Amino acid sequence: MKSQELQILSLNAFSDATGPMAPDVAALVERRRRSFGAGSVLFYDEPLRIVRAEGAYLHASDGRAYLDFYNNVPTVGHCHPKVVEAVRAQIGEFNIHSRYLFDVAHDYAEKLLATFPAALSNVVLTCTGSESNDFALRLARKVSGGEGIVVTRTAYHGNTAAVTEVSPSSYKTGAPPRHVRMVPAPDPALFGNDVAQGFADAVRAEIAALEADGIGFAGLLVDTIFSSDGVYADPPGFLKAAVEVARAAGGLFIADEVQPGFGRTGEGMWGFSRHGVVPDIVTMGKPMGNGYPIAGVVTRPEILSAFCADFGYFNTFAGSPAACAAGLAVLETIEEDGLIANAARVGRHLDARLKRLQARAPIAAVRGAGLYVGVEFGTERGPAPEIAKGLINGLRHHGILIGAAGRYGNVLKIRPPLCVTTEHVDTLVDAMEELLA
Numbered sequence: 001m002k003s004q005e006l007q008i009l010s011l012n013a014f015s016d017a018t019g020p021m022a023p024d025v026a027a028l029v030e031r032r033r034r035s036f037g038a039g040s041v042l043f044y045d046e047p048l049r050i051v052r053a054e055g056a057y058l059h060a061s062d063g064r065a066y067l068d069f070y071n072n073v074p075t076v077g078h079c080h081p082k083v084v085e086a087v088r089a090q091i092g093e094f095n096i097h098s099r100y101l102f103d104v105a106h107d108y109a110e111k112l113l114a115t116f117p118a119a120l121s122n123v124v125l126t127c128t129g130s131e132s133n134d135f136a137l138r139l140a141r142k143v144s145g146g147e148g149i150v151v152t153r154t155a156y157h158g159n160t161a162a163v164t165e166v167s168p169s170s171y172k173t174g175a176p177p178r179h180v181r182m183v184p185a186p187d188p189a190l191f192g193n194d195v196a197q198g199f200a201d202a203v204r205a206e207i208a209a210l211e212a213d214g215i216g217f218a219g220l221l222v223d224t225i226f227s228s229d230g231v232y233a234d235p236p237g238f239l240k241a242a243v244e245v246a247r248a249a250g251g252l253f254i255a256d257e258v259q260p261g262f263g264r265t266g267e268g269m270w271g272f273s274r275h276g277v278v279p280d281i282v283t284m285g286k287p288m289g290n291g292y293p294i295a296g297v298v299t300r301p302e303i304l305s306a307f308c309a310d311f312g313y314f315n316t317f318a319g320s321p322a323a324c325a326a327g328l329a330v331l332e333t334i335e336e337d338g339l340i341a342n343a344a345r346v347g348r349h350l351d352a353r354l355k356r357l358q359a360r361a362p363i364a365a366v367r368g369a370g371l372y373v374g375v376e377f378g379t380e381r382g383p384a385p386e387i388a389k390g391l392i393n394g395l396r397h398h399g400i401l402i403g404a405a406g407r408y409g410n411v412l413k414i415r416p417p418l419c420v421t422t423e424h425v426d427t428l429v430d431a432m433e434e435l436l437a
C-alpha cells in the first residue's frame with residue numbers, strides 16, 4: 001500500500017513542465033533549480049510567480065488575481081493593513097531578543113492565554129510549528145518519563161529530527177522508529193458510527209504494543225482537525241475517549257493547533273474545544289502572525305517547571321517585539337473583523353454547496369468544520385487522487401488556488417483566509433462543478 005500513499009510535501013508538486021511556461025516563470029524555475037537543487041518543491045504543473053497579495057487574493061506575474069482557498073497562514077487576509085502596520089511600526093522602533101522587558105510581549109501573552117482554559121496559563125514563544133512540537137515532545141517525555149508517542153498514520157507535525165519521527169507522512173521510504181506508533185485516522189468509513197470508541201481502542205492497542213516492547217508511553221499527539229490525514233472533524237467530542245485512554249496510561253495529550261487554531265473551525269479559537277477536552281500541551285504556529293514567523297506552546301505551569309528544572313530554553317528570534325506585535329494584531333483583527341463568526345457562516349454555505357455537488361460527482365465524503373473542509377474523491381474502485389490532482393490544476397487555470405491531503409492524496413483541502421465571503425465560495429464551487437462535468 002505504501003507505494004500508493006503520498007507524502008504530504010509531494011502533493012501537487014511541480015516536476016517538469018507539461019506545457020509552455022511564460023518566459024519569466026521558466027527563467028525563475030531554472031534559477032530555483034540551480035540554487036535550491038533537490039530541496040526545491042513548487043506547486044502546480046505550471047508554477048505561479050507571485051507579485052503581490054491582498055485579502056483573499058494572490059496576484060501573479062500573468063496579470064491575474066488568484067482566489068486563495070489554499071493558504072491558512074494569512075488567516076486574517078493577505079497583507080492585512082493592521083498587521084503590516086503593527087510590524088512596520090515595531091521594527092522601526094526596536095526589535096531585539098526576548099531577554100529584555102518590553103510591554104508588547106505581555107500585552108500579547110496575556111491576550112493569547114485568555115483564549116485558553118484557565119489551567120493552561122503559561123506560554124513559550126517559538127518561531128515555527130515544528131519547534132513548538134519539538135518542545136512539546138520534550139515536555140511530554142520529561143513529565144511522563146516515557147519515550148513512546150502515538151500519532152495518526154498520515155500525520156504531519158513538522159521537520160526537526162524528533163518531529164519528523166512523529167510525522168509518518170514525511171517518509172518517502174522507511175517508516176517511523178519503534179517508539180512512534182500509528183493509529184488510523186478517525187474515519188467513520190473505518191470505525192463505523194462510534195468513531196470515539198474505535199479511535200480510542202486503536203490508541204489503547206498501540207500504547208499496549210509500545211509497552212509490550214518495553215517502551216514507556218509519553219503521549220498522544222494529534223492535529224485536532226486531522227488535516228494531513230484528510231480532515232476529520234465529526235462528531236465533535238470524539239477525541240475525548242482517546243485522550244482519557246492516553247491519560248490513564250500515564251501519557252500526556254498534545255493538541256497540535258497549527259492547522260485548526262485561531263478560529264478556523266468557526267466554533268471558538270481552538271480545535272480541541274470542539275471535543276470537550278483540555279490538553280496538557282497545545283502547540284500553534286502558521287496563522288499566529290499572519291505570515292510573520294511566530295509560533296508557541298501553551299501548557300500548565302507545573303509541566304513547564306519540570307522541564308526547566310533540567311534544561312534552559314531560548315530561541316534568539318522567538319517572542320521578539322515585532323513577532324509579538326504581529327501576533328497581537330492578528331488576535332485583535334480576528335475580534336474586530338468578526339472572523340470566527342465569518343468562518344462559521346461562510347463554512348456553512350460551503351458545506352451546503354459541496355453537499356449539493358456531492359449528489360452529482362464522485363465525492364465520497366464532505367467533512368470539516370467552519371473553513372477547514374475536506375472533499376474526498378472516490379469511486380467504487382477506491383480513492384481517486386487523479387480527480388483531486390486534475391481539479392487542483394484545473395482550478396489554478398480558473399484563477400483559484402487549492403491543495404490536497406489524505407493518505408492517498410484524494411482529499412481536496414479547503415482552508416482559505418478567514419475573510420472569504422459566500423460569493424468567493426460560489427466562485428469556487430461553480431468552477432468545481434464545471435470542471436467535474
Ligand SMILES: Cc1ncc(COP(=O)(O)O)c(C=O)c1O
Pocket residue numbers: 127128129130131133156157158159223227256258259285286
Ligand atoms: C499540523 C501541523 N503541525 C506542525 C506543522 C509544522 O509547522 P512549521 O512548518 O511552521 O514548522 C505543520 C506544517 O504544515 C502542520 O500542518
